Amino acid sequence: MSGEALLDLGDRAVASLSHGEAEVIISETRSELTRFAGNEIHQSVAERFRHVRVRLIDAGRTGVGEVRGHDDRAITLAFEAAEDSRRVTAESDVSPLPAPTPGDGDEPVAFAEATAEATPLGRAELVSIITDAAAAHQVNAYGALSTTTTTTAIVTSAGLRRSATATQASLVAVARGDDGGGYASRHSADIDALDVPGLASEVVDTCERNQGATTIGPGDYEVILSPYAVTDLLEHLAWGGFSALAVQEHRSFMRFGEKLMSDMITIRDDARTNEIFPFPFDDEGVSTRPVTMIDRGVCSAVVYDMPTALHDAIASTGHSLPQPNTWGPLPRHVAMDAGDTPWRDMAASVSRGLYITRFWYVRDVHPLRTVITGMTREGTFLIENGSITRPVKDLRFTQSIVEALASVVQVSRERRLELGEGESGVLSPWLHIGRFSFTS
């Protein structure tokens, strides 16, 4: 169904409300994915569903019902579930439904017809570009190409009425030889904009350079992180630190006005830029405003939803997850500003260090200190006297993100869009970091 048709469904649902307030979120998703391993497609899937979420507020009580499937009964079932829930909650300070804002609706949305119309055969043909390239170099390719189209509509009894249809095409690939592998990814709203030959070339090249890695001891190293690795750092800062709720609960590293990072570091959230899957509103229907969290190394701002904004008596920045929730707001369009060094020139000033293609299984060790741990994977190389010389075996790092970003030496002028583990888009440059701690 179109966004307008989903809005009509929402209108009818809200009109049936006999008392109190209601928020109805209806989304329709069509998602398909072609997965390959050993240069063959081993899993290819399609999924289609409608999801209805109803939030009812009355007499200081809130209840939520969610339904997927169940045909035309879905909205009725969601209302019944929400009312069952609302009835048992205690009266409390209920976050109000946001009012519609004049001018809302002009923001960009990531959408491409080619992605919405992608077919299994078309995906198979794109995958074959990678598997053919891998086979030509006597290595094996593994990965997935997905295409997703989602239409979301939000209607509330406060008069808010918004919808948008977004697409996403994502391609990730690993190439593996006898003794090592490489990684590359590309993401876009438009499947036709994915540089598949470029990805194939990159992943095979990294794989071929990463054969026969030798062991190197743990310790502190100067590093150059590719955008794939930088994305992990930014995502963990977003989860743990850039939320107003984390600040209000004293769990965030953010100390406003203090310079904690290099003045080369500026980190923003911008849901309006075409580079990071733009989307106009959050899960409360509020327009998502650009926020600069770190401004030239200084802790500047965090993102808000309606409950945290109410707490601080300011306006929401439009970063809400579905309400009510205990996680707080989340920036989902994070970008680090580019620098002025071409990334291919960054190793020139490193006498001895490491080039890291990607991290893996990154987890918080101490969120307040922004200490994380994880492994390097599919492309760790030694840099000697200004050149990348040879592959080394993967290492475990345990490192404070803030301390790493305080020792940044160079920021690349190029950036790449990568999906974090939470599957939000992150726009990251290459980073040259003065000291990074590897523990095993």
Place this chain on the structure above:
Amino acid sequence: MRDLSERALDAASAAGASYADCRIINSRVQRLTVKNGVVASVEVFEDEGIGIRVIAGGAWGFAGVDDLSPASIEEAARHAVSIAKASSRVNRTPVRLAPAPALVGEFRTPVVRDPFEVSLDDKVNLLMRTDEAMSHLAQIRVRECSLEFGREIKHFASSDGARLDQTIIESGGGMDATATSDDEVQTRSFPNSFGRHQVRAGWEAIEAFDLPGNAGRIAEEAVALLTAAECPAGTMTVILDATQAALQVHESCGHPTELDRVLGHEAAYAGTSFLTPDLLGTFRYGSEQVTMTADSTRAPGLGTFGWDDEGVAAQRSVLVERGLFTGYLSSRETAAAIGQVSNGCMRADGWGRLPIIRMTNINLEPGTSSLEEMIATTEHGVYLETNRSWSIDDRRLNFQFGTQNGWEIVDGKRVRLVRNPIYSGQTPEFWGSCDAVAGPAEWQMFGVVNCGKGQPSQLMHVGHGAAPCRFRNVRVEPAR
């Protein structure tokens, strides 16, 4: 449901499928959260749909849809076949399945009291009492407790003739108390970290947790951690509580024995495994104290069921026998690749996702020791409780875990509480250093409710039976 599944199988066959199966699932989840004295959310999720898996042209295809009208189901079946045929254009090797009997039957999780028959008021009341018991210490900044209940009604049918009906019921709950000071944040959880402990059982499991009775202690421990000494650093003896042992089993035995990882099916995402087929039956994975099993018949684990999602019966198999690596978790396709038959580990995250190999209940079998005996016979070490952080490499060798708290042990006694402990190692060396596992009296079934794998991502609920266990010469340090 049977009429609909027959329609799906017929449509797939008519479109050219040489094999087809389908799962029709109706599920309901109820989730309640109380935070800082307020009912933060009461949510009910209803879900219904069908997933159709086919082989056509020698390749797999899968389509899931939430519209259970006959026309929609037939369209989904045809789409699954078209996907398989598209894939077959790239592939050289046709899919081959190990033989499996076509079974017919019914299974239902045994429960004493159906959690959906307990009133929402009683559930809210339990959480409010738990919250109140955590509320007496000023340093506790965030109190959160929750309950979650799930019921899944699933019908499986295959073109081989399998017809299986299952009703699975889960109950879970837990609490977190977070204490803060100017320079420290510490959280304690009960009965397990990350929100809750969950099992396939009824309301009786929630009553057995005794959340209100443990809430005050948990809050006090969180506050005590604010001023506790940092964990000592060095190579020393480590004793893990049963919850942390369960996660260690999950990461370092459960995942590396997944045969799809071994064969490269997950190489682009979850990774591969150090347990390659040439090691089967000969590789020393751990010490003589270490026996690990995959047991989907063992209640009340989250991997307990009647049949897996390709119709293979629940069973027990031995993965590690007294330290020797002896088995994998497999599917019909992966088992055929190494000349075996499936041991029933195919599971899907709902109707919309393709079944892949997942853990069932991966258990560290009980030993003969006890926690008190292990502590009493430790000269210097730490006793570590409740996971806080976990990370392991893509072959499942190099790991690092952090726990919420630790107790330093000196000359057989717990001498002081320590904070921010982390320990690290390599999987075979670590399990090779295991010299004691507590006995059946301290063995308990835990669960992991957020096990991620696959593309598109699937979250699975898996079970782990474990008991406290001891390891020698482990690297320990504080998180700095």
